[in-house]
Amino acid sequence: MTAREIRLGSNVFAVGAIDWDRRLFDELIPLPDGTTYNSYIIKGKDKTALIDTVDPTKAKDLIGNLKALKVDRIDYVISDHAEQDHSGSIPRILELYPTAKVVTNQKCKEMLIEHLLVAEDRFITVADRETISLGDKKLEFIFAPWIHWPETMFTYLREDKVLFTCDFLGSHLATSDLFAVDRRKVYGSAKRYYAEIMMPFRTNIKSNLEKIDGLKIEIIATSHGPIYDNPSFMIGAYKEWISDEVKNEVVIPYVSMHGSTRAMIDRFIDVLIGKGMSVKPFDLPRTDLGELAMSLVDAATIVIGTPTVLTGPHPAAVYAAFLANALRPKTRYVSIIGSFGWGGKMPETIKGLIPNLKAELIDPVIIKGYPKAGDLLKIDTLAEMIYNKHQADPMVKKGA
Helix, strand or coil: CCCEECCCCCCEEECCEEECCCCEECCCEECCCCEEECCEEEECCCCEEEECCCCHHHHHHHHHHHHHCCCCCCCEEECCCCCHHHHCCHHHHHHHCCCCEEEECHHHHHHHHHHHCCCHHHEEECCCCCEEECCCCEEEEEECCCCCCCCCEEEEECCCCEEEEECCCCCCCCCCCCECCCHHHHHHHHHHHHHHHHHHHHHHHHHHHHHHCCCCCCEEEECCCCEECCCHHHHHHHHHHHCCCEEEEEEEEECCCCCHHHHHHHHHHHHHHHCCCEEEEEEHHHCCHHHHHHHHCCEEEEEEEEEEECCEECHHHHHHHHHHHHHCCCCCEEEEEEEECCCCCHHHHHHHCCCCCCCEECCCEEEECCCCHHHHHHHHHHHHHHHHHHHHCCCEECCC
16 A cells, blocks of 8 residues: 545545455454555644554555655554554554654553563553644544453544544455445445454444544544545444344354255255245355354344264354354344254254353254154244244344
């Protein structure tokens, strides 16, 4: 990413980096579209501030952009979040700009000292809603704990009405577009990002969104993905995702070894579709887990399908249950479809893996061997029960 001035922001520049090739984040999260590490320089009349840095692998890009802008002095390095993809280049910046101070909150300061070995005398610690003047521009710091990590904060540039939100409202999307031009693409990437990273903190996100409701915001500048020059676009999406309403959808992560579970899942899908319900099946050994995570954001029901391996569920189903439990979606109902050969406690194991799901557990359908006519009728009954629960539940949007 070459340095570019942000529209509506006088002397506010994007100086971050595009990572076109990264395909895995934290050795855990797939990145099908790469990502960006957004960093911003604000040139005030008296002082210059850098908002966050970039991943250490892209430090040369950041430094090159600063040189291109002829930034010969940085007074403040604002650290909104201690995670290394944003803070990792701080030590290099402090070497290049020896008079610069890191401005952050106390908790973030402690984490930067621990993780990056930044010397304590390089910090200025700020309180919630405290401000720092750049001369003709003023930065306000808004604490937003546990939208992701406990130390996260936002930085608000009052004069230009720009809110820097770090990870919040972002997307893993490598693009040459500085702003969110392709809204459909950005929406999908942002929803995936929310599902994989933000969804476990849904309750905290609600309260932190309220903190910025009264601000005049013309631009939201995140630390991943394109910038929003129409902030209501992504704020509105988040308000929908964090609401208690769910869609009339059934998500079905499943695995089948010898066809028994697959036969039941196929029957289940057919019956649900026949009732006009939306169905999203995921064959787990072949599934992009990011796509599965996205589907969990607003689905009313999750049904896990698995055979019994020895005495428990298939490892792929275990991982799907673990993922759902970790992400804590607002799902209303959960059930299990599965088969066994000689015995075991597969359903009990699955149930024990999802204590964080505040959902009603509908009686599972577990059969021995390949499904017979009576077993398929049980599948029909399960589908009918889910349909009726969706119809009766005011939190389920029937038009979805």
